[in-house]
Amino acid sequence: MNAPPDPNAAAPNERQGFWTRFSKTLDAGRQAYVADLKEVFGRPALDTAFWDDLETSLIAADAGVPTTERVVGDLRRQAAGAHLRTPADALGYLKADLGKQMAARPRDLNLRGAPAVMLVVGVNGSGKTTTIGKLAHLLQREGRRPLLAAGDTYRAAAIEQLRLWGERAQVEVVAHGPGADPGAVAFDAVQAARARGKDLVIIDTAGRLHTRTDLMEELRKVRRVLQRLDEQAPQEVLAVLDAHVGQNSAQQVKVFQEAIGLTGLAVTKMDGSAKAGVVLSIEEDLSVPVKLVGIGEGLDDLNRFDPGQYLDALLRKEDGT
Ligand SMILES: Nc1nc2c(ncn2[C@@H]2O[C@H](COP(=O)(O)OP(=O)(O)OP(=O)(O)O)[C@@H](O)[C@H]2O)c(=O)[nH]1
Ligand SMILES: [Mg+2]
Structure with missing residues (x-):
């Protein structure tokens, strides 16, 4: 093999x-x-x-x-x-x-699992679904075989949006109807991945205000369902943050961290944001590493976070640019 x-x-x-x-x-x-x-x-x-x-x-x-x-x-x-x-x-x-x-902070995505499972969480509109589409594309180009799970079942439009990203990135999407149990979608997606030889499942979730404890419980339930299939799952729990939110995002991260535990952050909408320094404070205060950065709505507008490149862009390059 x-x-x-x-x-x-x-x-x-x-x-x-x-x-x-x-x-x-x-x-x-x-x-x-x-x-x-x-x-x-x-x-x-x-x-x-x-x-x-x-x-x-x-x-x-x-x-x-x-x-x-x-x-x-x-x-x-x-x-x-x-x-x-x-x-x-x-x-x-x-x-x-x-x-x-x-x-010194570990930033590699943990993609060890059969399949590896990534749960993507965050407040409303932070960029979760878009990040998932771009990430599926990025990882597929590296030879992974991802499958997407439409765990945001609140709105039919959310399922459609993920399907559209599935088409764009040419990856399969597992979805139930609107109103379905997100845990059941996650369960089916992992089973489908096993049956279809996929090595990665990326699960979209509905945006939720970090202050809604009932919705936090729903995320814990999804995690429990995943752990029934694989004790190590989800290998990654990524919170997606909108760079424009700046300092307030620290509070969001804290609550998600306490509710389900995070393995990393994806900072989106860095394009045109004047608040790019937020990466420094979030990492220093909350010790959750930034693993991905997004700079737009196109397929290629996401990358793994690279501290050296980031510091050059934020502060100045040694050659003065
Ligand atoms: N400029 C820019 N726009 C982005 C980026 N990422 C996402 N967006 C836009 O932000 C909006 C919200 O993105 P979604 O991916 O739908 O966010 P979400 O977190 O899934 O939203 P909900 O599911 O409603 O909670 C959309 O209009 C995206 O096109 C980015 O990196 N740059
Ligand atoms: Mg979404």
Whole structure:
């Protein structure tokens, strides 16, 4: 028997042009800033205006107050100790520091299972269904055989939307009628995947406000059903966050994390969002790694998160761009 494909074999950078588009779209979002992080790091001197504007632009980018204070405090100490002399030095230090922290977080998708099961959750309209369509496409191109499960049974339109993504990405969709039990859909999808030789099931769920405890219980029920079929399932529970929501998304993540446990985050709508810094604060505060980023509504507008590329796009590249 052939060995299954290594789920994380394809380097993130192989997605053609993704990180160039990512960087451009962050630049577009940046136009809303009071001061621009890239501009601040491009200045000649570590003067008072530099420190003030660095702090302002980190907060404007939604890096959050605690993260901003820690980062700026740390840089100031390094500068006082004469370890940093220019904004370019500060940039190098900050990128190395944040990069080290980010590299320590496990970001690979766990796709080990027969099939592996991914449960995708989040508040209304955060981008779950779209992310699932793009993710199915991404993973299929890497040699996986995904199947989608229409676990959002609240609206007929939600089932149709997933079917449409199924057609676009050329993957099968298992669905019941509107009003069906999401647990039953999930169960059938895993059985169907086994019968049809699929190695991955991605389950869509209805958007729910994190404050609705009854709807959180429904997610726990889906998880219990999955665990009856495979103790390790779901291998991934991904919360989808809209980057425009910025700091408020931390609260959403916390509640989903407590209710069902999350293995990772997918941050969507980074295109044109001025709040790309939110990744820094969420990871620092909540220790749930960002695994995927979305920059649009097209099939190729999703990629695995790459901290180095992200920091280049947010702060500045060493070559000044
Ligand atoms: N610009 C942009 N739009 C996105 C992105 N991801 C999703 N969208 C759009 O956001 C809207 C909501 O996306 P959905 O995928 O339907 O969100 P959802 O979480 O499934 O929504 P519910 O099922 O209603 O909770 C749609 O109009 C998507 O096209 C993205 O990365 N960039
Ligand atoms: Mg949806």
